[in-house]
Amino acid sequence: MVKNIGINGYGTIGKRVADAVSAQDDMKIVGVTKRSPDYEAKSAVEKGYDLYISVPEREAEFEEAGIEVAGTADELFEKLDLVVDCTPGGVGAANKTDIYEKIGLKAIFEGGEDHDAIGSSFNAEANYASNIGKDYVRVVSCNTTGLCRTLKPIKDIAGIKNVRAVMVRRGADPNDVKRGPINAIVPTTEVPSHHGPDVQTIIDDINVMTMALIVPTTLMHTHNIMVELEDDSITTDDVLDAFQKAYRVLPVKKSLNLGSTAQIMEYAKDLGRSRGDMYEIPVWEESVNVENGELFYMQAVHQESDVVPENVDAIRAMLELEDDAEKSILKTNKAMGIL
């Protein structure tokens, strides 16, 4: 039976998860929620999603804006097998205790929530099995997802002694006019940054240290990664081969004029992707380099979309639609056109 899914918070991530769920044959979107009658709310209705409002008192505002309302968020929740909570960081954890636990609704949360508040964290290729049947699961952040996607295959072929990574983060999303910087580099002076511990919520037996900073770009994050390998017979080609075989890692060549985040985003548009999204983690092939048992590589992360297929797989694991991670991943990938 096709499962009934709702999206609480139809924003940057929520609207993408709604479309990804709609592309599957074993789940469907029953409705999405919005607080404000803005262009995203309008667009949700135009795309055919039933729109439920989080703040019932604001119904008149939606009417005034000509946006049809199907009901309140609470009414939506009653119809669901699972809700994907894409509200801003921190709100999800409050919703868990205040709403979902009280009505016994399974829920997925995004990377803005703390692991401890939710209890379980998810990455399809790294720990699908441990989330089967769970009621509350957090899909880790875009950066943590990116790290897990490439570290897992490396760990599988070579073993990992130690990871050091420097995350160069975009300053704002393309539609975000309120944040900066415009012309500065802003280091995250807390070292290590939270990303390393966050990876350990997925791959618990890994040593990983991260540093992070923010730069004036909107397109993607990049990661500069150094991995001390246990197996020092591993070559650069072995690693490239492992990246090729991983389901959501995309080796790209600078020599094909893909030497920056801007060109990769243009490539995603050329692929005809919805919203120009890049669900895969592009790794620059030329940067992959093993020297004296240490692997170096550089990758990019499309902050708005890399976690989207993970949400679909998390739904399948939690609702026990599929017990095999690989089968779920392949099904999701096929429906979404992932390379």
Place this chain on the structure above:
Amino acid sequence: MVKNIGINGYGTIGKRVADAVSAQDDMKIVGVTKRSPDYEAKSAVEKGYDLYISVPEREAEFEEAGIEVAGTADELFEKLDLVVDCTPGGVGAANKTDIYEKIGLKAIFEGGEDHDAIGSSFNAEANYASNIGKDYVRVVSCNTTGLCRTLKPIKDIAGIKNVRAVMVRRGADPNDVKRGPINAIVPTTEVPSHHGPDVQTIIDDINVMTMALIVPTTLMHTHNIMVELEDDSITTDDVLDAFQKAYRVLPVKKSLNLGSTAQIMEYAKDLGRSRGDMYEIPVWEESVNVENGELFYMQAVHQESDVVPENVDAIRAMLELEDDAEKSILKTNKAMGIL
């Protein structure tokens, strides 16, 4: 006797070195050269520097622009004890063989030249003594200078097993309207980048691996540095203390609202620095962190000015004005107002 110094190439670095030399009492600027009659040429004359032209055929253009010409570059070179060659990368090496060696003129080159083409590389705190009396010396690039400035004191107090650094480079200088990126991260996919080997031209017994990328900012580079220490009893405070004692390293606090390159540049302006320059290498105190014998820290590099005092010290070493590195550094620092 006050030594006669000339600047070949009065651009971003050249004009700053001219002013720094003028601030000393044991050397003076006899003249500077320019190829084109632009605002920098005009400003040189207005500041009182005699202007010599590199392309004699263009004298009429300078006249037309109302910029007074004192003679040709070749005429300037005859009057000098030493020339500081601040021409674009690669031109300096050609000038060395085509001009300076033929007329027996000592010359300093900048970081755009290869070490091998010049023969000796310079950083005041790290290897002043080995450049005393030399005829041709390269002051290493802004990034390599920044790495040497902080790695040397760390090596002195703790010994260094291994350095890993990720350099986040500014896309263009503030006055450079031709370069990008505007909105992208551009990885240097050659790993390791050239910076590591360049540090080894100064500190030859150091293991150092660097990765680099370019981001859309004009203000400063930043470095994210990880150092495996030989002495694992060293604490964060020991390192901060060593940075405090280093002559051209400036610990700064995010908590004093200096948490980005933009704020540090504003601070340099508030200090009344010529052109708003930051000659020191600012290190974010909060980022300095020793964990399990590994030191992590983040620093910034003002690409237009950190090498300027190094040029002054290099002059002193090459002309044997001072045999003691510390005395030269203190003299330069005092004249330039370095903290």
